Amino acid sequence: MSFLLIAVIILTGLGLVFGLLLGYASIKFKVKEDPVAEKIDLLLPQTQCGQCGYPGCRPYAEAVANGDDITKCAPGGKATIEQIADLLSVPIPDNSNNDDIVIKKVAFIIEDDCIGCTKCIQACPVDAILGTTKQMHTVIIDECTGCDLCVEPCPVDCIEMIPVAQTTKNWNWQLNAIPFKQLES
Amino acid sequence: MLSLLSSWSLELKTIINLVDQGHQWKFHGGIHPPSRKERTKTLAISTIEMPQQLFLSLSQHIGQPAVPVVAIGDTVQKGQLLAKQDGFISAAVIAPTSGTISDICQYSNCHISGIETQTIVLTPDHLNTWRTKLPLTLTSDHQQILERIKLSGITGLGGAGFPAAVKLATKAAIEFLIINGAECEPYITSDDLLMQERGAGIVAGIEIMAQLLKPQRIIIAIEDNKPQAITAMKEAAKQSIIDIIVRAIPTLYPAGGEKQLIEVLTSKQVPSGKIPADIGVVVQNVATSHAIANAVLLDEPIVSRIVTVTGELVDKPGNYEVPIGTSIEQLLIHAQFKPQTQQKIIIGGPMMGFALQQINAPVIKSTNCVIAASINELPDAPPEQNCIRCGDCEQVCPANLLPQQLQWFAKDQDHKKLNDHNLFDCIECGACAFVCPSTIPLVQYYRVAKAEIRQTTEDKRQADRAKDRFEQRNIRLERDKQERLERSKKAAEVRQAAMSKNSDGDAVAAALARIKAKKAAAEESSDAPNKDRVAAAIARAKAKKSAQTTSPEPAAQESDDIDPQKARVAAAIARAKAKKAAQQQKIDSSNDQSTNADTIETIDPKKARIAAVIAKAKAKKTLELEQANNNGNDDKSVTVADTIETIDPKKARIAAVIAKAKAKKALEQQQSNNNNDQR
Numbered sequence: 001m002s003f004l005l006i007a008v009i010i011l012t013g014l015g016l017v018f019g020l021l022l023g024y025a026s027i028k029f030k031v032k033e034d035p036v037a038e039k040i041d042l043l044l045p046q047t048q049c050g051q052c053g054y055p056g057c058r059p060y061a062e063a064v065a066n067g068d069d070i071t072k073c074a075p076g077g078k079a080t081i082e083q084i085a086d087l088l089s090v091p092i093p094d095n096s097n098n099d100d101i102v103i104k105k106v107a108f109i110i111e112d113d114c115i116g117c118t119k120c121i122q123a124c125p126v127d128a129i130l131g132t133t134k135q136m137h138t139v140i141i142d143e144c145t146g147c148d149l150c151v152e153p154c155p156v157d158c159i160e161m162i163p164v165a166q167t168t169k170n171w172n173w174q175l176n177a178i179p180f181k182q183l184e185s
Numbered sequence: 186m187l188s189l190l191s192s193w194s195l196e197l198k199t200i201i202n203l204v205d206q207g208h209q210w211k212f213h214g215g216i217h218p219p220s221r222k223e224r225t226k227t228l229a230i231s232t233i234e235m236p237q238q239l240f241l242s243l244s245q246h247i248g249q250p251a252v253p254v255v256a257i258g259d260t261v262q263k264g265q266l267l268a269k270q271d272g273f274i275s276a277a278v279i280a281p282t283s284g285t286i287s288d289i290c291q292y293s294n295c296h297i298s299g300i301e302t303q304t305i306v307l308t309p310d311h312l313n314t315w316r317t318k319l320p321l322t323l324t325s326d327h328q329q330i331l332e333r334i335k336l337s338g339i340t341g342l343g344g345a346g347f348p349a350a351v352k353l354a355t356k357a358a359i360e361f362l363i364i365n366g367a368e369c370e371p372y373i374t375s376d377d378l379l380m381q382e383r384g385a386g387i388v389a390g391i392e393i394m395a396q397l398l399k400p401q402r403i404i405i406a407i408e409d410n411k412p413q414a415i416t417a418m419k420e421a422a423k424q425s426i427i428d429i430i431v432r433a434i435p436t437l438y439p440a441g442g443e444k445q446l447i448e449v450l451t452s453k454q455v456p457s458g459k460i461p462a463d464i465g466v467v468v469q470n471v472a473t474s475h476a477i478a479n480a481v482l483l484d485e486p487i488v489s490r491i492v493t494v495t496g497e498l499v500d501k502p503g504n505y506e507v508p509i510g511t512s513i514e515q516l517l518i519h520a521q522f523k524p525q526t527q528q529k530i531i532i533g534g535p536m537m538g539f540a541l542q543q544i545n546a547p548v549i550k551s552t553n554c555v556i557a558a559s560i561n562e563l564p565d566a567p568p569e570q571n572c573i574r575c576g577d578c579e580q581v582c583p584a585n586l587l588p589q590q591l592q593w594f595a596k597d598q599d600h601k602k603l604n605d606h607n608l609f610d611c612i613e614c615g616a617c618a619f620v621c622p623s624t625i626p627l628v629q630y631y632r633v634a635k636a637e638i639r640q641t642t643e644d645k646r647q648a649d650r651a652k653d654r655f656e657q658r659n660i661r662l663e664r665d666k667q668e669r670l671e672r673s674k675k676a677a678e679v680r681q682a683a684m685s686k687n688s689d690g691d692a693v694a695a696a697l698a699r700i701k702a703k704k705a706a707a708e709e710s711s712d713a714p715n716k717d718r719v720a721a722a723i724a725r726a727k728a729k730k731s732a733q734t735t736s737p738e739p740a741a742q743e744s745d746d747i748d749p750q751k752a753r754v755a756a757a758i759a760r761a762k763a764k765k766a767a768q769q770q771k772i773d774s775s776n777d778q779s780t781n782a783d784t785i786e787t788i789d790p791k792k793a794r795i796a797a798v799i800a801k802a803k804a805k806k807t808l809e810l811e812q813a814n815n816n817g818n819d820d821k822s823v824t825v826a827d828t829i830e831t832i833d834p835k836k837a838r839i840a841a842v843i844a845k846a847k848a849k850k851a852l853e854q855q856q857s858n859n860n861n862d863q864r
Contacts, residue, residue, distance in 0.1 A: 041652075044648075045644070045648055046647075046648035046649070046651040046652040046655070047651065048651065048652075048655045056655060056659075057652065057655075058652075125655050125658065126651050126654040126655050126658065127654055127657075127658050128654075143650070143651070143654065145647075145651045166300060167300060167302070168244060168294065168296050168298055168300050168302060170640065170643075171298045171300060171636065172633065172636045172637065172640065173298075173629070173632045173633045173635075173636045174633070175297075175629065
């Protein structure tokens with residue numbers, strides 16, 4: 001009889017202790033934000049270009065988490081689509097026409113033509129353009145995400161998107177893709 | 186903690202004791218490729234004639250390119266600073282002789298990619314005049330010595346090209362200073378000859394480094410296939426004021442690798458992702474040591490280096506002391522080079538070196554060897570076969586890696602697994618590819634994978650930064666908006682307070698206000714308002730009519746009769762608008778729009794504005810058209826634009842305006858939608 005009693009007491013006690021522990025943990029370690037949106041946001045290229053139809057990468061990540069199409073990120077290209085598909089365990093849509101390799105570009109202001117209207121500065125989502133009213137503007141290349149948003153507002157069309165030059169530092173070691181030129185002897 | 190420390194110091198003591206007793210260790214793996222050094226190992230260092238032009242690349246080292254401090258046309262003297270270091274890991278570029286700067290341009294560099302880099306072109310005056318020298322001594326201030334080494338542009342001359350001053354500026358406590366004279370790659374003999382001929386200079390450099398680092402032991406390591414160099418260095422070390430151990434190590438490729446050499450001499454292994462200084466070791470090449478002695482004791486910065494020119498296709502092989510920036514083509518001509526078809530020129534050794542893309546590339550600080558090998562001597566690798574998992578590569582890997590596994594992961598672009606298998610510990614020595622029975626170019630796979638991983642990491646870093654900046658910008662915009670609201674609210678409050686105060690305090694003002702109000706009410710009570718409104722409507726109608734007749738003067742006159750003040754205001758606005766439109770026109774339009782601007786001024790303000798917009802749209806359109814017919818001549822595009830103008834100008838104009846308005850509306854709607862979504 002006493003064995004039975006002891007067993008019941010111990011089991012009840014254990015149950016109580018673990019119940020309390022679990023209850024505490026569920027409050028203490030509660031996840032506030034949607035972790036999926038966070039993870040998707042980390043995969044996006046953060047150009048903040050708005051080509052997906054959302055104002056920035058974070059809103060698009062949230063939209064994807066809520067079931068939007070995963071093929072809308074143009075700067076991310078195929079690689080990003082694959083990564084998101086991998087994360088969400090969904091098949092890669094066939095209709096995605098983003099199979100080209102994305103060449104990174106940066107904005108370049110033709111400084112002779114710039115009239116100092118500050119319109120591009122207002123358009124830049126990452127504050128990568130320097131300048132003030134009636135002064136020439138210029139792009140901080142290291143901060144430019146190549147989002148294209150400054151090209152349209154320019155009233156004198158003095159902004160160009162130029163591909164990032166390949167240097168010995170960012171060279172990809174593709175030996176058979178080396179451009180060579182004939183030297184005259 | 187204390188026990189740990191004491192056991193560590195005990196361990197260190199035993200290591201030093203063992204080193205003192207002449208003990209040596211072994212690193213994992215290693216291979217014995219044919220050395221092929223016989224042809225040049227007995228040839229004394231000789232010089233070549235000064236070239237007509239020197240090409241000094243600003244990227245001769247690992248790290249940031251140097252920044253030029255001279256301009257085209259400047260006259261410089263030998264040893265003068267041409268480009269200063271940019272950032273911590275970077276190195277200066279020095280004039281190897283006196284002359285003039287003839288160009289600063291993109292020029293092919295001594296790099297495997299063949300990508301052009303920023304290069305200073307120096308035309309020598311063949312006078313070779315040194316700038317004034319200010320030599321230091323061994324007892325000079327440490328900071329001064331370090332600064333001198335930095336300004337002398339000294340990088341690791343063994344091949345990697347790491348700035349020397351960075352290694353010597355370490356704050357870590359150094360136990361071992363190792364001078365690397367192993368020279369384990371086949372063909373290369375430049376360090377061998379340097380040790381044979383200039384041992385005293387090397388030892389002088391070691392004394393300087395010992396001053397800076399205060400190591401407990403100094404070891405010069407030389408592979409035992411260089412007996413003359415070992416004798417010469419032992420002789421030089423005896424003359425020194427400090428204790429220097431000269432150690433012959435077994436010939437085994439890649440014993441000259443930094444981490445491998447440390448293991449052979451001290452039994453210590455550099456942990457993954459760490460540098461030798463973290464375990465109390467600094468390694469410098471013998472040639473670097475010699476350059477440091479020159480820079481500090483003679484104030485002669487790095488102006489030349491010793492290059493081994495060898496291979497079956499040169500008739501006059503040798504160890505040449507050449508000015509930095511000499512073109513490799515000229516060096517080969519001097520060595521009587523006889524090219525073959527499908528000739529390869531290899532820079533560095535055959536194991537870790539690379540085939541040069543352009544023969545006009547210059548000798549840089551880390552160019553230690555030029556091999557003009559015949560096809561039979563160094564044949565092209567046979568085509569790659571499938572991996573048979575024999576495991577030979579693992580047996581020879583000096584970094585204790587699993588080359589076979591890394592190869593699979595590299596082909597699969599599995600970056601996570603590559604990192605887990607310590608890809609970045611690979612020193613790219615090529616031992617695995619050397620023994621591979623399937624002739625898989627393993628190192629090439631690792632290099633591509635490394636570049637990919639580096640790029641991904643860089644992209645990730647940039648993305649994080651962009652995200653951060655975007656978020657910060659949004660916070661700033663929100664804050665500005667709040668501040669603006671706050672300001673206007675406050676201003677309104679102040680206004681209100683002032684008004685209420687006025688009405689309370691000043692009885693006269695209040696009375697006046699009352700009277701005014703009464704007067705106004707009286708005016709309003711009469712049927713004036715109706716009349717006014719009717720008159721205004723008539724005026725508007727008339728103005729419209731007159732506007733259609735395209736002459737503004739009669740309109741102004743007519744409106745004068747009805748409502749002089751209103752008309753005057755309207756006229757002023759019209760003038761201002763016309764002026765504005767004209768100004769805009771001037772900025773935007775090309776020359777052919779000027780006639781339009783003239784006509785616009787005589788029309789109505791509203792029309793003028795529309796016309797301006799149209800003009801703008803047209804300008805853009807013509808531009809596009811011009812771009813479309815880019816290949817055709819200009820006249821053609823102009824006529825096309827003209828015909829468009831004559832065909833249907835009105836319709837086009839209306840369409841353009843509507844399109845613009847629609848686009849704007851759509852954009853606004855989208856933005857508001859997005860904002861809602863965000864909320």
